[in-house]
Amino acid sequence: MEHVKISVVVPVYKVEAYLQECIDSILAQTFRDFELILVNDGSPDSSGDICETAANSDARIRVLHQENQGVTGARANGVAAAKGDFITFVDSDDTLPPHALQTLVNHADHKTDMVLGNIKGYSSCPPFGEVPLDIYRQMCVVMKGVLNGPVAKLIRRTLFNDWVFDMPRELKVGEDAIMNIRLAYRAKGKIYNTGAVVYHYRTNDESVTHVLSPSPEMDMLLAKYRLASFPAEDLQQHVEAGLYKSLIMHWLNALHNTPILPPSVLEYRRFLLSIKKESGYKFDLYSYLLFHCPNQLCLNILTWARKLLQNIKGKRQTL
Numbered sequence: 001m002e003h004v005k006i007s008v009v010v011p012v013y014k015v016e017a018y019l020q021e022c023i024d025s026i027l028a029q030t031f032r033d034f035e036l037i038l039v040n041d042g043s044p045d046s047s048g049d050i051c052e053t054a055a056n057s058d059a060r061i062r063v064l065h066q067e068n069q070g071v072t073g074a075r076a077n078g079v080a081a082a083k084g085d086f087i088t089f090v091d092s093d094d095t096l097p098p099h100a101l102q103t104l105v106n107h108a109d110h111k112t113d114m115v116l117g118n119i120k121g122y123s124s125c126p127p128f129g130e131v132p133l134d135i136y137r138q139m140c141v142v143m144k145g146v147l148n149g150p151v152a153k154l155i156r157r158t159l160f161n162d163w164v165f166d167m168p169r170e171l172k173v174g175e176d177a178i179m180n181i182r183l184a185y186r187a188k189g190k191i192y193n194t195g196a197v198v199y200h201y202r203t204n205d206e207s208v209t210h211v212l213s214p215s216p217e218m219d220m221l222l223a224k225y226r227l228a229s230f231p232a233e234d235l236q237q238h239v240e241a242g243l244y245k246s247l248i249m250h251w252l253n254a255l256h257n258t259p260i261l262p263p264s265v266l267e268y269r270r271f272l273l274s275i276k277k278e279s280g281y282k283f284d285l286y287s288y289l290l291f292h293c294p295n296q297l298c299l300n301i302l303t304w305a306r307k308l309l310q311n312i313k314g315k316r317q318t319l
Contacts, residue, residue: 004083005084005085006031006088007035007037007088007157008036008037008101009082010036010078011074011075011078012047013040013042013047013071014044015043015045022090022093023061027060028098030101031105035060036058037061037063038054038062039078040063040065041073041074048065064078064081075089086115088154089149089150094199097120097197097199097200100117101198103117103194105154111189112156112189113188113189114156114183115154116131116152116193117152117199118152118197118199119200119201122147130192130193131191131192131193132191136184136191137184137234140177140181141181141184141229141238141241142238142242142246143177150176151201159183159187161186163182164182171221171222171225172218173218178222185229216268219268223268235275236279239275247272248272
């Protein structure tokens with residue numbers, strides 16, 4: 001296929017139970033002008049064989065085999081091999097409704113950089129119609145009101161470069177959100193939101209996001225890459241839009257999964273205080289209690305609050 005409108009990129013790793021259903025849902029699209037790139041990321045099960053069998057049955061399918069590089073590396077190589085004007089990503093244990101590609105492409109013209117859809121059962125979505133670029137960037141940075149993953153959307157292929165995919169392997173949770181921010185800042189054209197459900201997500205207990213619990217260390221790594229993905233001059237406006245509160249809530253969520261408070265708790269606290277200083281953020285009462293009191297008192301408050309939450313949770317389970 002010399003030229004296609006859409007390249008569908010599917011990273012594949014240990015999904016032999018779901019992969020065929022994913023492939024079938026893509027091949028069943030009412031919109032036909034696409035190629036399907038299956039990137040076998042060194043999967044140790046029969047996923048690679050399933051990919052090859054599918055490619056032999058449909059000329060629109062290409063298979064890339066690589067040593068394990070993680071989902072970001074698989075997506076990067078899929079995009080590098082793509083020929084379409086637009087890219088859409090599908091995780092290999094998820095599916096698309098039959099109308100998904102047609103719904104998205106209906107709103108794509110030569111001025112469009114992204115067309116956004118929604119995931120079944122999710123309410124996060126910007127306003128319908130054209131979304132101002134500065135608003136979309138802000139939503140991606142704050143991670144509120146927009147899907148944090150790269151799925152359920154069309155993305156112009158020329159937006160991708162090495163920087164979009166430049167993330168360390170140890171960043172196991174949140175790399176999708178970082179990619180979102182970088183693509184938003186690469187965009188110059190129109191962002192259009194259809195509001196339509198174009199993606200069916202499967203909850204897979206073996207996926208990375210379900211296996212790994214957040215930790216202060218992982219959250220700080222995510223936060224640092226998040227802040228490095230937009231210009232420093234935009235820090236103030238993003239902080240005022242809710243970035244700071246978002247960082248705090250992520251940190252508290254990580255603390256909730258930490259049996260013993262590690263040294264990184266105080267390191268992350270210092271990190272958040274440095275952001276506050278750089279941006280001139282004004283503490284509200286909640287932030288003041290967390291970050292404006294002596295270190296030991298701060299830890300005592302956090303420990304007490306966590307025990308209270310655990311007690312409330314335990315009582316609810318016994319009702």
